[in-house]
Amino acid sequence: MVATQNNDDWSQKKVFTTGEAAKVCKVSQQTIIRCFDSGRLNGFRVPGSRFRRIPREELIRFMRENDIPLETIGSDRKRVLIVDDEPEIVSLITDLLEGDGRFEVRSAGTGYDAGLETERFKPHLIVLDYMLPDINGNIVCQRVRENDELGETRVLCVSGVVEQDEVARLRDAGADDFLKKPFDLRELVAHIENLLQIPSNQ
DSSP, X not given: OOOOOOHHHHHHOSEEEHHHHHHHHTSOHHHHHHXXXXXXXXXXXXXXXXXXXXXXXXXXXXXXXXXXXXXXXXXXXXXXXXXXXXHHHHHHHHHHHHHHSXXXXXXXXXXXXXXXXXXXXXXXXXXXXXXXXXXXXXXXXXXXXXXXXXXXXXXXXXXXXXXXXXXXXXXXXXXXXXEESSOOHHHHHHHHHHHHTOOOOO
């Protein structure tokens, strides 16, 4: 019986062949070879042979650059999409979550971009600002809930709005939780941990 490669095996692997990299990225081996030979994917050749090898860190960089989910390489990090039109807030939350080590983070500044990024990134959690420049957050919530592929995606809405009827409308639209701006970053992480059911890092 032939043993098949699983995510646990990928998670322990430090150097990949072009065939293995192709399986992880879900593309053809020729695509990986072309990217290697053109310099888009860095690595080294086995001395005295034509075989190419790709270090794990370089493969992860390549996957991130090309919007390929890291879960196939055995990464257990949770994917979080931050949707907010204030760059300072996006930068603050991104730095916090990426520095935490448990999260892979992407961002969007409009509802339209949020839709595109959600399709590509398939986030476990969306941190969603209620007041976006093009549409309100409840519309984004509705679109997420209408997508069968995002059935497991949690939505955490953040807003300076305090009216209970607005909060109720967000929850009706599909928001799983609500956090009022301004918020403490530790409070944000606690909400994320609760929604994703992961242990506290404290």
